[in-house]
Amino acid sequence: MSEPATKPLSPEILSALGAIVGEERVLTDAESAARYGADWTRVHSPAPAAVVLPGSVEEVQELVRLAARQGLAVVPSGGRTGLSGGAVACRGELVLALDRMNAIDDFNPVERTVRCGAGVVTEQLQQFAEERELFYPVDFASAGSSQIGGNISTNAGGIKVIRHGMTRDWVAGLKLVTGTGELLDLNRGLVKNNAGYDLRQLVIGAEGTLGVVVEATMRLARPPKDPAVLVLGVPDMASIMDVLAAYQGRMDLQAFEFFSELALQKVVEHQGLQRPFDTPAAYYALLEFEQVSDADMEQAMALFEHCVEQGWVLDGVISQSVAQALSLWRLREDISETISRWTPYKNDISTTVSKVPAFLAEVESVVNGAYPDFEIVWFGHIGDGNVHLNVLKPDALPMAEFQQRCGEVSRWVFEIVQRYGGSVSAEHGVGLLKKDYLLYSRSALEVDLMRQIKRAFDPEGIMNPGKIFD
Amino acid sequence: MKVLVAVKRVVDYNVKVRAKGDGSDVDLNNVKMAINPFCEIAVEEAVRLKEAGVATEVIAVSVGEKACQEQIRTALALGADRGIQVETEGSVEPLVVAKLLKGVVEKEQPQLVILGKQSIDGDNNQTGQMLGALTNMAQGTFASEVKIDGETVNVTREVDGGLQTVQLKLPAIVTTDLRLNEPRYASLPNIMKAKKKQLDVYSPADLGVEVKSHLSQLKVEPPAERQAGIKVEDVDQLVDKLKNEAKVI
Ligand SMILES: Cc1cc2nc3c(=O)[nH]c(=O)nc-3n(C[C@H](O)[C@H](O)[C@H](O)COP(=O)(O)OP(=O)(O)OC[C@H]3O[C@@H](n4cnc5c(N)ncnc54)[C@H](O)[C@@H]3O)c2cc1C
Ligand SMILES: Cc1cc2nc3c(=O)[nH]c(=O)nc-3n(C[C@H](O)[C@H](O)[C@H](O)COP(=O)(O)OP(=O)(O)OC[C@H]3O[C@@H](n4cnc5c(N)ncnc54)[C@H](O)[C@@H]3O)c2cc1C
Numbered sequence: 001m002s003e004p005a006t007k008p009l010s011p012e013i014l015s016a017l018g019a020i021v022g023e024e025r026v027l028t029d030a031e032s033a034a035r036y037g038a039d040w041t042r043v044h045s046p047a048p049a050a051v052v053l054p055g056s057v058e059e060v061q062e063l064v065r066l067a068a069r070q071g072l073a074v075v076p077s078g079g080r081t082g083l084s085g086g087a088v089a090c091r092g093e094l095v096l097a098l099d100r101m102n103a104i105d106d107f108n109p110v111e112r113t114v115r116c117g118a119g120v121v122t123e124q125l126q127q128f129a130e131e132r133e134l135f136y137p138v139d140f141a142s143a144g145s146s147q148i149g150g151n152i153s154t155n156a157g158g159i160k161v162i163r164h165g166m167t168r169d170w171v172a173g174l175k176l177v178t179g180t181g182e183l184l185d186l187n188r189g190l191v192k193n194n195a196g197y198d199l200r201q202l203v204i205g206a207e208g209t210l211g212v213v214v215e216a217t218m219r220l221a222r223p224p225k226d227p228a229v230l231v232l233g234v235p236d237m238a239s240i241m242d243v244l245a246a247y248q249g250r251m252d253l254q255a256f257e258f259f260s261e262l263a264l265q266k267v268v269e270h271q272g273l274q275r276p277f278d279t280p281a282a283y284y285a286l287l288e289f290e291q292v293s294d295a296d297m298e299q300a301m302a303l304f305e306h307c308v309e310q311g312w313v314l315d316g317v318i319s320q321s322v323a324q325a326l327s328l329w330r331l332r333e334d335i336s337e338t339i340s341r342w343t344p345y346k347n348d349i350s351t352t353v354s355k356v357p358a359f360l361a362e363v364e365s366v367v368n369g370a371y372p373d374f375e376i377v378w379f380g381h382i383g384d385g386n387v388h389l390n391v392l393k394p395d396a397l398p399m400a401e402f403q404q405r406c407g408e409v410s411r412w413v414f415e416i417v418q419r420y421g422g423s424v425s426a427e428h429g430v431g432l433l434k435k436d437y438l439l440y441s442r443s444a445l446e447v448d449l450m451r452q453i454k455r456a457f458d459p460e461g462i463m464n465p466g467k468i469f470d
Numbered sequence: 471m472k473v474l475v476a477v478k479r480v481v482d483y484n485v486k487v488r489a490k491g492d493g494s495d496v497d498l499n500n501v502k503m504a505i506n507p508f509c510e511i512a513v514e515e516a517v518r519l520k521e522a523g524v525a526t527e528v529i530a531v532s533v534g535e536k537a538c539q540e541q542i543r544t545a546l547a548l549g550a551d552r553g554i555q556v557e558t559e560g561s562v563e564p565l566v567v568a569k570l571l572k573g574v575v576e577k578e579q580p581q582l583v584i585l586g587k588q589s590i591d592g593d594n595n596q597t598g599q600m601l602g603a604l605t606n607m608a609q610g611t612f613a614s615e616v617k618i619d620g621e622t623v624n625v626t627r628e629v630d631g632g633l634q635t636v637q638l639k640l641p642a643i644v645t646t647d648l649r650l651n652e653p654r655y656a657s658l659p660n661i662m663k664a665k666k667k668q669l670d671v672y673s674p675a676d677l678g679v680e681v682k683s684h685l686s687q688l689k690v691e692p693p694a695e696r697q698a699g700i701k702v703e704d705v706d707q708l709v710d711k712l713k714n715e716a717k718v719i
Contacts, residue, residue, distance in 0.1 A: 226502055230658070276655055304658045317655035320544050321504035322484035324655060 007092065009049045013070060017052055017094075020062045025100075027051040036097055037075075037089040039082040040142070041433060042343055043403065048075065048089035055100045057175065057183065057214045064212065065181035067094055068460045075464055076208035078150025079121065081142035083346060084431030086154065086207040086467055096212060098149050104128050112220045113172050113189055118149030118213050122156075125218060135223040137164035141333045149213045155205035157427035159333070162383040163254045164221065166427070168204045173217040176203050176210065179458025189217045202453060207429050208464040210457040224254055226291040229325040230300065232307070232316040233281030234258075237364065238357045239312040240285050244383055246303050246312070247287060251296065255288040256383025257332045263339075263377045267331055270338045276328065279315035283378070286332050288325075335379050342392035343399065344377065345406035347413055350386040351422035359420045360387065363413055367391075370409040386426040389413070407436075414440040430468040438469060471618070471640075473516045473525045474580040476571060477509040477545050479538040480591040489690045496591075496690055505541045508586025510548075511646040514653040515616055516584050517549035524618050525582070527551050531574050533558055533567050539669060546664035547656040553669040554578075558681060564592070566674075566681050568600035573677025575605055580641065582623065587612050587645040598645035608638035611645040 009017075009028075017026045027036070028050045037046025049072075054060045067074045073093040080087050089095045101117035104125065108114070112134060116125060122136075122143040129136040138151060140158035150156075151167045152174060164170075173187040186200035187193055203210055234240050240258050247253055260283055268275055276284070291297055300318070307313040319325035351359045367376060371391055380387040391409075393402045414424050418440045425434045425441075438447060447469055457463070481487055481496070482504040490497045505513075519525035530545035531554040532538040542553035556570045575583060588595035602609035610616075610625025614633065617624045618640075626635045628647045674681050702708045712719045 231655075274652055274654070277657055301658065301662060305662070308659075316658040318658055318661065320656050321507075322482045322502060323504075323507070326484070328655070 007049075009072075009094075013066075013072070014050065016066055017050065017063065020066065021052050021054050021059050025053040025055075027053070036077055036080070036095045039080040039085060039087040039431075040340075041083060041085045041088065041431075043399075044085060044088050044090040044432060046088065046090055047092060048095045049092045051077075051095040051097055053097050053100050057101075057177070060096065060098075060101075060177045060212050060214050061181045061183060063094075063096060064177050064179065064462075067462050068180055071460065072462060073465050074212070074462050076149070076153065076212045078118070078147035078153065079142065079145040080150075081146045082150065082154060082431060083348070083428040084207075084425065084433045086429050086431035086464070087150070088432055090432075091466070098147060098212075098214070101214065102147075106217075107132065108189075111172075111189060113217050114220060115215060115217050116148045117215055118147060118152075120148045122146045122148065122151055129220045130223070132220075133223060134220040136170070136218065137221050138167050138170060141336050148216055148218065152204050152213050152216055153206060153208050154429045155427070157381060157384065157386070159255050159257060159381065161381055161386075161427075162256050163252065168201065170219045171200065171204055171216055172219050174200055174203060174213055175215040176212065177214055178211040179460055179463045183214075184211075205429070207431060207467050209454050209467055211463055224290050227254055227288050227325060228291050228297065228300070229319040229328045230285075230287040230289075230304070230316055231276040231328050231331065232285045232287070232304070233277065233279050233314040234283045234285055234312065235314060236282055237360045240283055240382055241353075241357045242310065242312045243285055243307050244353070246307055246310075247289075247300075248383075250299055250303060251289050253287055253289055253383065255286065257286040257380070258382040258387075259284050259286070259332055259335060259379035260377060262375060263335045263379045264331060266338050266377065267334050271330065271334045273327065273330055273334070276317045276331065277315045281314050284331070285382075286328065288329075332379065335377065339377055339390055339392060342375070342395075343402075344390040344392050345402065345410075346428070347389040347391075347410060347424075348380075348386070348426050348428045349389065349413065349417050349422060349424060350384065350426035351417070351420040353383070353385040355420050355422075356382065356385050356387075359416065359422065362416045363387075363389065366412050366416065367409065370412065381427075384426070385422075410437065417441060432467060435467070435469060471519075471525050471582065472527045472529065472578060472580040473519060474529050474531060474571075474575065474578055474583045475509070475512045475516045475545065475550065476583070476585040476597070477513060477530050477532045477538075477541050478506040478586070478589045478591075479503050479532065479534055479541045480506045480589050483507055483590055489692050493689050493691055495687065503537070503540070505544050506586050506589040506591075508588060508590075508646050508648070509541075509545075510586075510653045511648070511650050512584040512586050512644075513545045513548050513550060514651045515613075515644075515646060516582075517654075518651065519582075519616075519618065520549065520551075529554060529578060529580070531556065531571065533562060533570050535559060542669060543661075543664050544656060546667045546669075547661040548654060549660070550667075552667055555669065555671045556677065557671055557673055561592075562681060563683065563685055564594045564596040565600055565684070566679070567597050568604055569679045570674060570677055571597070571601050572604045573674075573679055574672075575601075575607075577677070582618075582641065583607070583643045584616075585643070585645050587647055598643055602643045605643075607641050607643050609643040609645070610636050610638050612647040613644050614647050614649045616644055616650070 098119035102119040106115035375392040530550040615626035
């Protein structure tokens with residue numbers, strides 16, 4: 001693989017880029033470089049050589065061909081809300097931002113599918129669906145900025161995975177511009193297509209290392225009926241899983257999230273939200289379920305009583321209106337944004353649901369022992385076996401030192417992950433931040449096969465090099 | 471001191487309402503209903519008075535079809551002690567509601583009646599005031615603060631241009647504005663307890679009121695659809711369009 005260019009681009013290359021997308025859509029100013037060269041992480045300093053904003057599939061193809069000829073590394077860029085540095089350009093890469101390719105068309109009510117440009121913002125698709133009395137169920141706090149291309153490339157999960165699965169489950173087809181500039185039209189919206197390998201599935205979650213996703217056909221669902229939100233106070237992590245088992249045994253939950261008391265405190269303090277109840281609890285579980293009939297509410301209440309009798313739940317509230325449901329959701333959804341001011345070190349780890357209590361007990365004891373002086377905020381999609389462990393940086397501590405200390409502790413956490421057969425990145429991808437830890441959840445052989453697959457899609461090694469693996 | 475709070479069942483604030491195909495009314499079929507937000511604030515205020523030891527009993531009353539018992543139960547879960555439903559059919563006008571509430575006031579003799587300043591469906595902003603006229607009780611409307619002081623209540627009102635505080639002799643009527651308080655969530659243990667609280671049902675006849683309709687609704691139609699905006703290329707084009715197309719500058 002050729003080394004990516006780190007020097008400023010030559011005037012010839014710049015004008016060749018301009019000839020493809022129009023001069024004004026080649027950005028080299030410092031502000032654009034800083035904006036387009038970074039994602040939500042703040043670990044690396046952005047330093048792209050240039051940013052280009054193509055407006056069509058053909059333009060993307062031409063840009064990639066040019067990059068391949070010149071040995072220029074390309075970073076595909078979506079909403080840049082990624083949490084692992086996948087969209088970071090810090091080594092003189094060409095950032096290819098898909099913002100302009102944001103058309104939604106070809107809505108098919110029979111198939112319940114719709115075609116999206118890669119730059120369609122997740123929330124734009126959610127609203128499109130809502131206006132047609134349908135539902136796009138992949139949702140999380142960054143949906144107002146993240147793009148379908150980015151969601152596909154990270155196989156984004158979010159808060160409804162327990163019921164609706166990950167982004168992967170909603171991609172009926174996609175178009176990819178490979179590292180040689182060729183266009184692949186994968187699966188074309190088919191429900192059934194066993195004619196050979198499903199390359200679409202390889203592209204989903206590839207973090208831009210196999211090519212540029214330029215278009216996708218997304219599936220839509222029927223909207224949930226009258227969702228009700230419960231927030232329960234729970235004395236310890238083990239009880240959360242007991243509550244989950246109790247509810248899941250009897251109801252189809254739409255969501256099962258959790259957060260710690262410190263997370264709640266931060267959100268209440270910084271977002272001006274109301275505590276759900278005064279009873280103190282170590283952890284909180286947030287559940288959402290559909291009220292198809294009165295029986296659902298009765299079931300939820302009966303389960304609540306049972307959980308209280310068992311000592312798994314201390315107190316709880318339930319939304320009485322849509323406004324209250326939204327406010328209760330904010331207690332969970334606003335956590336990421338609230339704590340971003342402490343540039344948290346994030347671990348996004350998972351194991352199978354049944355192993356979560358033992359797994360978390362071990363992680364908790366390691367973390368509490370290792371960070372006696374740090375604030376630790378726990379939250380996440382615990383119903384999927386996925387927790388976000390956030391270590392907040394004390395304001396006085398320099399970033400480099402903080403990163404180093406967290407990096408060391410991460411190794412201990414990941415050793416536990418490895419023993420439990422879990423994942424070092426449940427839904428945020430690997431990017432730059434988790435690259436050093438990939439072997440804790442993937443075998444050397446697996447990673448070697450990934451490299452070979454990348455070479456097949458991208459023989460020049462120009463597509464987002466240095467992400468996931470070196 | 472007994473406090474009576476009125477609660478109304480309305481379309482949930484966050485639901486986008488639609489007109490029926492024939493334009494006769496808002497389509498309520500399968501639409502999520504909730505307690506009127508201003509009534510929720512009224513309940514919260516009454517419960518706080520009870521928690522502060524000022525009120526001894528809080529009674530939640532709703533005028534409506536059987537389904538409005540759901541909203542009474544919500545009020546009971548929030549902390550009201552017992553409920554009263556005055557069973558009526560279809561939509562009832564503010565004047566009828568005020569007459570029915572007057573009947574309940576005569577039965578219960580509360581020192582304070584708290585209502586929402588308006589309900590978000592009819593947007594009438596009349597019931598509290600009509601009840602004041604019918605019962606001859608003093609009224610403090612659009613309250614942003616309520617302070618009981620012996621035989622009187624001080625009500626701070628949100629009026630144009632500022633705040634006005636009025637002192638009313640008890641018994642009195644207060645209607646709530648948005649900033650009076652922030653209602654709590656209904657806790658699950660309290661929802662369960664609420665199921666066992668007393669809820670009496672009266673007919674209008676029990677209260678000596680004849681339900682009459684003085685108004686007929688001619689037509690309900692959605693607001694005109696707004697035209698999509700356009701993106702201008704630069705400031706010059708914006709100024710040009712404001713001058714020559716919109717003619718606003
Ligand atoms: C507040 C907050 C909450 C979040 N919550 C969740 C959550 O609950 N669940 C979850 O899964 N994630 C969550 N995330 C992270 C999540 O991965 C992103 O929100 C989202 O999926 C990334 O989309 P994006 O368009 O911003 O991608 P970017 O950050 O722009 O890119 C992500 C990766 O995809 C690549 N990429 C982007 N577009 C393309 C394309 N068109 N073709 C090829 N490659 C492309 C980039 O190179 C990069 O490697 C959260 C983030 C924030 C900030
Ligand atoms: C009456 C009838 C009805 C059918 N209806 C359906 C239907 O409704 N839907 C449908 O999808 N299919 C249907 N099929 C076909 C279907 O593909 C097979 O029934 C079944 O899935 C194949 O399983 P098998 O074990 O018989 O595989 P085989 O026929 O033995 O093998 C199928 C392929 O898998 C490979 N293979 C087998 N085992 C392994 C292994 N352990 N590891 C790696 N590769 C392996 C073989 O090399 C071969 O390429 C039907 C077939 C019949 C005869």
